[in-house]
Amino acid sequence: METYKADVAIVGAGGAGLRAAIAIAEADPALTVALISKVYPMRSHTVAAEGGAAGVVQAHDSLEHHFNDTVHGGDGLCDQDVVEYFVAHCTEELTQLEHWGCPWSRKPDGRIDVRAFGGMKIERTWFAADTSGFHMLHTLFQTSIKYPSIRRFDEYFAADLVVEDGRCQGVVVIEVATGQFTLIQAKAVILATGGAGRVFRESTLGGIVTGDGMALAYRHGAPLRDMEFMQYHPTCMLGTGLLFTEACRGEGGFLRNRDGYRYLQDYGLGPAEDKPRNKFMELGPRDRLSQAFWHEEKKGRTVTTAHGEAVHLDLRHLGENKLRERLPLICELAEEYLKIDPARAPIPVRPAIHYTMGGIYADLRAATPLPGLYAAGECASNGIHGANRLGSNSLVDIIVFGKMAGVEAAKYARGVSQSPHGVLEKQARGAQERALSPLRSARGKERHSVLRREMAQSMEAGCGIYRTAADMQATCDKIAELRERYGRVDVNDKSSVWNSDWLGALELGYLLEVAQAVVHSAINRKESRGAHQRLDGYEQRDDANFLRHTMAYHGGGGPPRIGYSDVVITRSKPGTRAYGAAGEQAQAQERKAAHG
Amino acid sequence: MAEGDRSPGASIEVEVLRYRPEQDSEPFYQSFTVPYAEDLSVLQALQHIKDDLDSTLSFRWSCRMAICGSCGLMINGIPKLGCRTFLREYYPGRVRVGPLNHFPIERDLVVDIEDFVGKLEKIHPYIIPREPRTLDQGEYLQTPRQLQRYLQFSNCINCTLCYAACPQYGLDPAFLGPGITALLHRYNADSRDGGQAKRAAIMHAEDGVWGCTAVSYCSEVCPKAVDPANAINQNKMASAMDYFLRFVKPGGARK
Numbered sequence: 059m060e061t062y063k064a065d066v067a068i069v070g071a072g073g074a075g076l077r078a079a080i081a082i083a084e085a086d087p088a089l090t091v092a093l094i095s096k097v098y099p100m101r102s103h104t105v106a107a108e109g110g111a112a113g114v115v116q117a118h119d120s121l122e123h124h125f126n127d128t129v130h131g132g133d134g135l136c137d138q139d140v141v142e143y144f145v146a147h148c149t150e151e152l153t154q155l156e157h158w159g160c161p162w163s164r165k166p167d168g169r170i171d172v173r174a175f176g177g178m179k180i181e182r183t184w185f186a187a188d189t190s191g192f193h194m195l196h197t198l199f200q201t202s203i204k205y206p207s208i209r210r211f212d213e214y215f216a217a218d219l220v221v222e223d224g225r226c227q228g229v230v231v232i233e234v235a236t237g238q239f240t241l242i243q244a245k246a247v248i249l250a251t252g253g254a255g256r257v258f259r260e261s262t263l264g265g266i267v268t269g270d271g272m273a274l275a276y277r278h279g280a281p282l283r284d285m286e287f288m289q290y291h292p293t294c295m296l297g298t299g300l301l302f303t304e305a306c307r308g309e310g311g312f313l314r315n316r317d318g319y320r321y322l323q324d325y326g327l328g329p330a331e332d333k334p335r336n337k338f339m340e341l342g343p344r345d346r347l348s349q350a351f352w353h354e355e356k357k358g359r360t361v362t363t364a365h366g367e368a369v370h371l372d373l374r375h376l377g378e379n380k381l382r383e384r385l386p387l388i389c390e391l392a393e394e395y396l397k398i399d400p401a402r403a404p405i406p407v408r409p410a411i412h413y414t415m416g417g418i419y420a421d422l423r424a425a426t427p428l429p430g431l432y433a434a435g436e437c438a439s440n441g442i443h444g445a446n447r448l449g450s451n452s453l454v455d456i457i458v459f460g461k462m463a464g465v466e467a468a469k470y471a472r473g474v475s476q477s478p479h480g481v482l483e484k485q486a487r488g489a490q491e492r493a494l495s496p497l498r499s500a501r502g503k504e505r506h507s508v509l510r511r512e513m514a515q516s517m518e519a520g521c522g523i524y525r526t527a528a529d530m531q532a533t534c535d536k537i538a539e540l541r542e543r544y545g546r547v548d549v550n551d552k553s554s555v556w557n558s559d560w561l562g563a564l565e566l567g568y569l570l571e572v573a574q575a576v577v578h579s580a581i582n583r584k585e586s587r588g589a590h591q592r593l594d595g596y597e598q599r600d601d602a603n604f605l606r607h608t609m610a611y612h613g614g615g616g617p618p619r620i621g622y623s624d625v626v627i628t629r630s631k632p633g634t635r636a637y638g639a640a641g642e643q644a645q646a647q648e649r650k651a652a653h654g
Numbered sequence: 655m656a657e658g659d660r661s662p663g664a665s666i667e668v669e670v671l672r673y674r675p676e677q678d679s680e681p682f683y684q685s686f687t688v689p690y691a692e693d694l695s696v697l698q699a700l701q702h703i704k705d706d707l708d709s710t711l712s713f714r715w716s717c718r719m720a721i722c723g724s725c726g727l728m729i730n731g732i733p734k735l736g737c738r739t740f741l742r743e744y745y746p747g748r749v750r751v752g753p754l755n756h757f758p759i760e761r762d763l764v765v766d767i768e769d770f771v772g773k774l775e776k777i778h779p780y781i782i783p784r785e786p787r788t789l790d791q792g793e794y795l796q797t798p799r800q801l802q803r804y805l806q807f808s809n810c811i812n813c814t815l816c817y818a819a820c821p822q823y824g825l826d827p828a829f830l831g832p833g834i835t836a837l838l839h840r841y842n843a844d845s846r847d848g849g850q851a852k853r854a855a856i857m858h859a860e861d862g863v864w865g866c867t868a869v870s871y872c873s874e875v876c877p878k879a880v881d882p883a884n885a886i887n888q889n890k891m892a893s894a895m896d897y898f899l900r901f902v903k904p905g906g907a908r909k
Contacts, residue, residue, distance in 0.1 A: 159846065200780050558704075
C-alpha cells in the first residue's frame with residue numbers, strides 16, 4: 059500500500075480543517091500537514107453558511123453578554139469554561155479572517171458592520187452579505203495555498219483511522235479518482251469532518267454531510283456526546299430543505315401564519331412590535347421557533363403547499379434595495395427555485411434539520427479521549443453549543459477551535475514518535491479489506507439508496523421537533539434492522555475509477571451508526587431541553603437528573619452504551635430560560651435575587 | 655410553488671453521457687425516463703437515476719443551492735449548474751446532460767479540474783499586505799466603496815462553467831482563463847493588498863489576459879454575475895499601461 063508520512067493529518071478541509079492546517083503551518087513550518095478531504099476544499103459545507111459569525115465589537119456589548127446569550131441559548135448544557143474561552147477569542151479570529159481578505163460587509167466609515175441574530179442580546183454578527191460561510195471558506199482555502207508545508211489530498215475519502223499502541227497514528231484513505239488506498243501515517247490526527255445531518259430526510263445540508271469523522275472516532279472508542287440535540291432551523295425551503303438564513307429575521311423579517319398573524323407572540327416570545335427587538339419574536343432562538351411552527355401546524359393555522367405545511371417568511375417591508383444589498387442569495391434562492399420575488403411576496407418556509415449540536419467529545423484543547431486524536435468544528439462536541447446552538451456561533455466555533463486543534467496537535471506531534479511502519483500498514487490492510495467488503499458480490503441484494511431513505515424517514519418520525527418514547531423506540535428498532543440489512547448491501551458498481559456507488563455505501567455505514575447514537579441518546583434523556591422536546595410525560599427540563607451530558611459509546615454490532623458526564627458550570631447557574639417580555643422579567647428577578 | 659404546477663405521472667427523457675474508462679472504449683449517451691415536476695432540477699433528475707435506475711452513474715454534487723460549485727454540467731450544450739437548472743426549461747422536450755467541455759473526462763459526468771486548481775495555486779490568491787497589521791490593531795479600514803471594487807470578483811464559486819464556455823481555453827489549455835483572472839484581479843483590486851507586482855508576470859503573460867479573444871461567453875454563463883470578462887478587460891488596460899509606463903518609470907506601474 060502506498061504510504062505518505064506526515065506530522066499531522068487532518069480529515070476534512072472545510073473551515074475548521076483549513077484553519078487547523080494554517081495554525082500548524084504558522085506554529086512550525088517544519089511540520090508536514092496532510093490535509094485530506096473527500097471533496098475539493100471549496101466544496102465543503104462551510105460554503106453554505108449564510109448569516110454570519112459572532113464576535114463582540116460594539117462598545118455597549120461585552121464578552122459577558124455573549125457568554126450569557128450562549129449559555130442561555132444552550133439551555134444550561136454548555137460547558138462554561140469552554141464558552142468563556144470561546145467568547146474571548148471570537149473577535150480576534152474574525153479579525154484574522156479580515157486580515158486574510160474575507161470581504162466582511164462594512165459601515166460607511168470602513169469598519170466592520172454587525173447585524174442582529176436570534177437569541178443574541180446585542181448585535182454582534184459579522185457578515186459578508188448573506189454568503190458569510192462561502193467567503194470564510196474561500197478566504198481560508200486561498201490563504202492555505204500560501205503555506206508549502208500543507209500537502210492537500212483533494213478528493214480522498216477517509217476509510218478508517220489507524221489506532222496503534224493506544225493512540226491514533228494515521229488515516230487510511232481512498233483516492234476517489236482511482237479507488238486506490240493510501241496509508242497516511244501521522245503523529246497526530248485532527249477530525250474536522252462536519253456534522254451528520256444527512257441522517258435525516260429534509261435538511262439544509264449538502265450531500266457530503268454524512269458524519270464520517272464522527273463514525274470513525276466512535277468505532278475506535280471515542281464517545282459521541284449529546285447526540286440527541288439535532289437542530290431544526292425554522293426557515294427552510296419546502297421539499298428541498300434549503301436554507302433561508304436567520305439574517306432574514308435579523309434584518310427585520312416577520313414570520314406569519316395563514317391569517318397573516320405573527321404567531322410567535324403566542325409562544326412566549328412577544329409582544330409583537332414593528333421593529334425587531336433582540337431576543338423577542340422572530341429574534342428568538344431556533345429551537346423555540348421550530349417548536350412554535352409545530353404547534354401552529356397542529357392548530358391548523360399553517361399554509362398548505364404542494365410540499366406540505368408552511369408559514370410565511372415576510373420580507374416585503376424591508377424593501378428591494380436592502381434585500382439586494384444584505385440578502386442577495388436569499389433573493390436568488392426565492393426567485394430561481396420558487397419564482398417568488400421576496401420584495402413582493404412572502405416566502406413559504408418550514409423547519410428542517412440544520413446542525414448537529416453533539417459530536418465527538420473533545421475538551422477545551424480540542425483533544426478527544428483517544429490520545430493523538432483531535433476534533434474541531436461541527437463533528438466535535440466541545441461544549442459550547444449545549445442543547446441548542448445560537449445562530450452565528452458555529453462559524454466562529456470552526457475557526458476558534460480549528461486553530462486550537464492545530465496548535466495542540468502540532469505540540470503533541472512534536473513529542474511522540476510513530477510505531478514501526480509494518481505494524482501500521484498491517485492495520486491499514488485490515489481497514490482496506492473492510493472497506494472493500496461492500497463490493498464482494500456474494501453478500502446479498504440490499505440497495506444502499508433504499509436503506510438510506512428508510513433511515514432518514516425513520517429518524518424524522520422518531521427524532522423530530524417533538525418526541526415520544528414509542529416513536530423513538532420504533533426508530534431504535536428500525537435502525538437496528540437497517541444495520542443488520544446493511545451487511546447484505548450489494549454495490550452494483552465494481553469499478554475503481556470514481557466509484558461513487560461504493561463510497562455512498564461506505565457513507566451509509568457511517569450514517570447508520572451515528573443515527574443509532576442519536577436515537578439511543580434521545581430515548582434515554584427523560585426530560586425536555588433545548589432541541590430535545592418530549593410529549594410523553596417528560597415535558598419539563600429536569601436539572602436534578604439531566605443537567606448532564608449524554609455519552610454514547612460504540613456497542614459493536616449492537617446499540618451504543620449510554621453514560622453521562624457532568625456539565626462544567628463556572629459562573630452561571632442554569633436559570634429560567636425565557637425570551638421576549640417573559641425573558642426580561644425573569645432576568646430582572648434573577649438580578650434582584652442576586653443582589654437581594 | 656402552487657399545487658397546479660405539478661402534473662402527476664408526467665415524465666421527461668434525460669440523456670446522460672456515460673464513460674467508464676475501465677469498460678467503455680468511448681463515451682456514449684444513455685437515455686433514462688424520470689418523473690417530471692415543474693420544480694425539479696436537473697441535479698434531482700440525476701439523483702433519481704442514481705438512486706432508483708442505475709447506481710453506476712457518477713457525478714459531483716453537494717450543496718444543491720448553487721454555492722459549492724460542484725455540479726457544473728453541459729445541459730443541452732450550455733454550461734450550467736445542475737442544481738439551479740430546472741427540468742421545466744426543457745419539458746416536454748428531452749434534456750441532454752454531459753460533462754463540462756474543455757476538461758478531460760474522468761468518468762461519466764466527472765471531469766478533471768486539476769488544471770483549474772493548479773492555476774489558482776499559482777496566482778498568489780491571498781492578501782499580500784500593503785501595510786502589515788497586527789491583530790491588536792484591529793481590522794483594516796475598508797469603505798463600502800473600496801469593497802465594491804473587488805466584491806463581485808470574490809463571488810467566484812470555482813464552478814468552472816466559464817472555462818467550459820471559453821473558446822480560447824478550448825484551443826489552448828495554457829490560457830489562464832476567465833475565472834482565475836477574475837480571482838487574480840480580486841486580490842489586486844483589494845485595498846488591503848500590495849501584491850500586484852508579484853502577480854503581474856502571470857497576468858500580463860501571453861497566456862494571461864492577452865490570450866483572451868473577447869468573446870465574453872464566460873460572463874454570460876457565470877451563475878454568480880462575477881463577470882470575468884470585465885476583469886480581463888480591466889487588466890488588458892492595466893497591462894497596456896504597465897507596458898508603456900515601463901519606459902518612463904523604473905519598477906513599472908503602481909496601483
